[in-house]
Amino acid sequence: MKCKKCGGKASVNMRQHKLALCKEHYLEWMPEQTERFIKKYEMFTHYEKILVAVSGGKDSLGLWDILVRLGYKADGLYLGLGIDEGIGYSRESHRLAEKFANAHGLKLHVVDIEKEYGQPIPVLADKSHRGYGKPCAVCGLAKRHEMNRIARDLGYDVLATGHNLDDEAAVLFGNTLSWANEFLLRQGPVLPATEGLARKVKPLCRFYEREMTAYCLARGIEYIYEECPFAEGSQSIYYKELLNKLETDRPGAKLTFYLRFLEARKSGNLFIEKNVAQEHLHPCPKCGQPTSAPDLCSFCRMIEKVNSITAS
Ligand code: Q46
Ligand code: ZN
Ligand code: ZN
Numbered sequence: 001m002k003c004k005k006c007g008g009k010a011s012v013n014m015r016q017h018k019l020a021l022c023k024e025h026y027l028e029w030m031p032e033q034t035e036r037f038i039k040k041y042e043m044f045t046h047y048e049k050i051l052v053a054v055s056g057g058k059d060s061l062g063l064w065d066i067l068v069r070l071g072y073k074a075d076g077l078y079l080g081l082g083i084d085e086g087i088g089y090s091r092e093s094h095r096l097a098e099k100f101a102n103a104h105g106l107k108l109h110v111v112d113i114e115k116e117y118g119q120p121i122p123v124l125a126d127k128s129h130r131g132y133g134k135p136c137a138v139c140g141l142a143k144r145h146e147m148n149r150i151a152r153d154l155g156y157d158v159l160a161t162g163h164n165l166d167d168e169a170a171v172l173f174g175n176t177l178s179w180a181n182e183f184l185l186r187q188g189p190v191l192p193a194t195e196g197l198a199r200k201v202k203p204l205c206r207f208y209e210r211e212m213t214a215y216c217l218a219r220g221i222e223y224i225y226e227e228c229p230f231a232e233g234s235q236s237i238y239y240k241e242l243l244n245k246l247e248t249d250r251p252g253a254k255l256t257f258y259l260r261f262l263e264a265r266k267s268g269n270l271f272i273e274k275n276v277a278q279e280h281l282h283p284c285p286k287c288g289q290p291t292s293a294p295d296l297c298s299f300c301r302m303i304e305k306v307n308s309i310t311a312s
Helices: 023-040 058-069 089-104 113-117 121-128 136-153 165-177 181-186 209-219 235-249 253-266 298-311
Strands: 012-014 019-021 049-053 073-080 108-112 158-160 199-201
Touching (some): 012 209, 023 209, 049 136, 058 073, 058 089, 058 209, 073 089, 073 113, 089 108, 108 113, 108 136, 113 121, 113 136, 136 158, 165 181, 165 253, 181 253, 235 253
Parallel strands (some): 049 158
């Protein structure tokens, strides 16, 4: 496989884009694409202050790295959730977030949930009896609350998260299965600011998870490989597996699923019943069925064509 730009040996092959690139050109391509999406979806400008939610994983660190390389004013926010589960998950992810920030001379705000609210996430979840034995509901709630609080208190214009295409397609899939229209109407690369809440953006929403992995490896970014131990067996992981099976047979299916959704949502017609342009229909002169074709309907035209060929 050869790099499409220089003809050298390709190190990343993206079947979904029919594009293979060498390491050097891949490292140019990622920020270029990100910049294109930032502009296309009007996420933010170079004059705005960005707060990146950093978890120590490949997506958020990769995002921070890309934004800084593009010259954006982006600080990080790490939330200490107090999750240990025998692998010191929070401690290790915090270490890697700090390491990245120090190596690049970047500002990282750290909020420790236990210091701030008296208990780590698993205990808060236990004591509040929310979320059926899993801390994720409380964790999600706390993360949203704290990200919004820090963004507002410290005067950031935008909050950027590292959600990638796999994340977004899985959420979309889940919301579609249950036709959660309220959620569907809000899902997208940008959630505009509302009273007291900063704008939220997802600059990586069109990148596959494996593209982010490849980026971090190529950039030498050290990130936490382990998922949060509580993620195991979650619905979103199950949906990701299903979508990956689909993607294996039909490269690009995930991206198409997400992009077509964005188009439908943007057109404003996602949940509006449309009268399929009734006014343009007239009965076919031959069979009488309604058609929008100027003369015969498509079926009668097809039969006529076949007949004329067979007759000649
Ligand atoms: S919600 Fe649940 Fe995540 Fe919080 S407890 Fe871990 S898995 S980190 S995205
Ligand atoms: Zn190349
Ligand atoms: Zn409140």
